[in-house]
Amino acid sequence: MKLPFKLTFWRVLFGIVTLAGAYAVFVRVNQGLGAATNLSDQFPWGLWVGFDVVTGVGLAAGGFTIAGAVYVLHLKQFYPVLRPAILTAFLGYVLVVVGLLIDIGHPLRIYHPMLMGNFQSVMFEVAMCVTFYTSVLALEFSTVVFEKFGWKRPKKWVGKVIVPLVIVGVILSFLHQSSLGSLYLIMPSKLYPLWYSPLLPAFFLISAISTGCAMVIFESHLSFRAFGHRLEKHILKHLGRVMLLGMALYLVLKVQDFTTRGVWNLMFENRMETYVFWLEMLIGSIIPIVLLSIKKVRLSTKGLYVCSIFAISGFLFNRMNVTITGMTASSGVNYIPSWMEISVSLAIVGMVIFLFALAVRYFPVFGTPLKESQKQKLNKLSKIQGENSDKVSSNYTHIS
Amino acid sequence: MDNRKALLIDVNLCVGCKACVEACREENNQPEDGDMSVLSSTAYTAVIEKEEVYTRKMCMHCEVPTCVSVCPVGALEKTESGAVIYHYEKCIGCRYCMQACPYSVPTYEWASTKPKVQKCTMCYPRQKVGDIPACAEACPAEATIFGDRDELLAIARQRRIDEPETYINHIFGEHEAGGTSVLFTSSIPFDELGLPMNLPMEPLPNLTWDVLSKIPRFSVFFGTFLYGVWWVIDRRMEIADKGNNQLTEAVWNQRNQKDEV
Ligand code: SF4
Numbered sequence A: 001m002k003l004p005f006k007l008t009f010w011r012v013l014f015g016i017v018t019l020a021g022a023y024a025v026f027v028r029v030n031q032g033l034g035a036a037t038n039l040s041d042q043f044p045w046g047l048w049v050g051f052d053v054v055t056g057v058g059l060a061a062g063g064f065t066i067a068g069a070v071y072v073l074h075l076k077q078f079y080p081v082l083r084p085a086i087l088t089a090f091l092g093y094v095l096v097v098v099g100l101l102i103d104i105g106h107p108l109r110i111y112h113p114m115l116m117g118n119f120q121s122v123m124f125e126v127a128m129c130v131t132f133y134t135s136v137l138a139l140e141f142s143t144v145v146f147e148k149f150g151w152k153r154p155k156k157w158v159g160k161v162i163v164p165l166v167i168v169g170v171i172l173s174f175l176h177q178s179s180l181g182s183l184y185l186i187m188p189s190k191l192y193p194l195w196y197s198p199l200l201p202a203f204f205l206i207s208a209i210s211t212g213c214a215m216v217i218f219e220s221h222l223s224f225r226a227f228g229h230r231l232e233k234h235i236l237k238h239l240g241r242v243m244l245l246g247m248a249l250y251l252v253l254k255v256q257d258f259t260t261r262g263v264w265n266l267m268f269e270n271r272m273e274t275y276v277f278w279l280e281m282l283i284g285s286i287i288p289i290v291l292l293s294i295k296k297v298r299l300s301t302k303g304l305y306v307c308s309i310f311a312i313s314g315f316l317f318n319r320m321n322v323t324i325t326g327m328t329a330s331s332g333v334n335y336i337p338s339w340m341e342i343s344v345s346l347a348i349v350g351m352v353i354f355l356f357a358l359a360v361r362y363f364p365v366f367g368t369p370l371k372e373s374q375k376q377k378l379n380k381l382s383k384i385q386g387e388n389s390d391k392v393s394s395n396y397t398h399i400s
Numbered sequence B: 001m002d003n004r005k006a007l008l009i010d011v012n013l014c015v016g017c018k019a020c021v022e023a024c025r026e027e028n029n030q031p032e033d034g035d036m037s038v039l040s041s042t043a044y045t046a047v048i049e050k051e052e053v054y055t056r057k058m059c060m061h062c063e064v065p066t067c068v069s070v071c072p073v074g075a076l077e078k079t080e081s082g083a084v085i086y087h088y089e090k091c092i093g094c095r096y097c098m099q100a101c102p103y104s105v106p107t108y109e110w111a112s113t114k115p116k117v118q119k120c121t122m123c124y125p126r127q128k129v130g131d132i133p134a135c136a137e138a139c140p141a142e143a144t145i146f147g148d149r150d151e152l153l154a155i156a157r158q159r160r161i162d163e164p165e166t167y168i169n170h171i172f173g174e175h176e177a178g179g180t181s182v183l184f185t186s187s188i189p190f191d192e193l194g195l196p197m198n199l200p201m202e203p204l205p206n207l208t209w210d211v212l213s214k215i216p217r218f219s220v221f222f223g224t225f226l227y228g229v230w231w232v233i234d235r236r237m238e239i240a241d242k243g244n245n246q247l248t249e250a251v252w253n254q255r256n257q258k259d260e261v
């Protein structure tokens, strides 16, 4: 038998994970959350909330960061990463919603917050922002679709409103990225004090922005390997700088927060939370900050790649710690996700990658390569203008 | 506030007979099997033994309930009588109420595909027709009594005055997290009874409201700010980059034309 595609390790893995995830969803739908998850009355939020929703939304923060940089701050040098970032964010959010539908007890009532919203609820606010922002992302990405089919008019229409659209997207993102942290503000007696802080919204927002940049760096490397689209070093360099800035700010705020709350002693107590916290801070803050402060690392593609892996892992650690580790002590139970929970989460990650690859194949996500003659013209042009060659030396078209 | 009802549970009087648990089951048509010392989706109250005294566990019917404030669809409601009740038709099953309740009270029908959140209703249906909650009615030792919150607080204070050796100087629920409609008095500290002692005295929903209430103003300011930034940079670039842009565009147009051919 001949398969229509090559069997590679990753494809086999993707197949297995997807099948397992699909089976888990089947069990979840037919027998309820109890049969599929290790959740309990003592531990009502587990991996699906912690990873699929809280972490997923954070990892998709590259979308608004880059869109804001390109359209609001006019940093056109980021244009080559704009489309991939928006695509990732869009797919990320769509799958966050899928994850949410699997997790909530009444997925068919997903529209209820729209009709009977409770303005005092952070969850309501997050639901609204995610809904609207996903639509904004769809519109932002629609230009790529229009371009593919050569529909000039709709593309022009979206182009006309793109600036206000991006601004709305940035506001919505600021709101819900921080609000994911605010979800926990109401649990001062339940969330372990290493993580509970009145500054949770600020921590969540800042770490989402720096991790958004890390994700763009990380992705651009993977897409280089997978699709051969090389990204300019200078773009990554800028992203690395933003990342460093965000992480430094995060660390300073953390120090300030620990001092005001007087919880430094907790960092030296002999308990599970302490160790995990140290690990989180080392991987997600201290190591990448030290690495990025070294100029050689910051300016090398490899170095940035390594830093982005640290940043993303640290981010994962942090969100898992807030949602799971930090809630363990007060719950009195030891929650460990079931294999079905894990497989659904992995399948969701697999889905994002799969859909991304599919979209790259059919849509001009990475722009259209310039022809040699055009490149020469552009280069000459930049020399004439005495411009910083950063601006036009890209191999891809910069059109907004 | 005035005619809000409450329950006063006096741990010193409780004999551990579990009549309240049985009455509760009967009232809510719940099955008879199962542990009488844990809350579950089929048990709204429980009697637990701690340090040779008995205490009850149930929804505290907070004065400013966390569960009501976190529910995205308003499926939980603080009624005028003080009881906190649940509207199944609205609930989306997100379990934020369970996660956020400082006493970890609400439970969930994990085995159901149409799960309900379950918790004590302070017998709201009975209260509406003028009856008192089933547990208070069933208690043979008057360890659980029902009445106006103010009066019950006065009774609790009086007990401490009459017998200062048997009552600690603390009524749990008077101020905790803004106060509750289920009050406890005891001879031993409340943390030994399993009640959380690390709660702030202000209502917990204030903690989120402080942030949430700033959103409209923040959005307007931030939006204006971003638009301003865009405009300023745009103007500057327009002036500085005019020639450059035109040339770039020319290249682009040329390329497009070629594509179309
Ligand atoms: S004890 Fe929990 S469930 Fe009961 S009213 Fe208070 S917050 Fe709501």
Ligand code: SF4
Binding pocket: B070, B071, B072, B073, B074, B075, B076, B090, B091, B092, B093, B094, B095, B096, B097, B098, B117
């Ligand atoms: S589970 Fe139901 S009642 Fe509880 S917060 Fe969610 S929607 Fe509201």
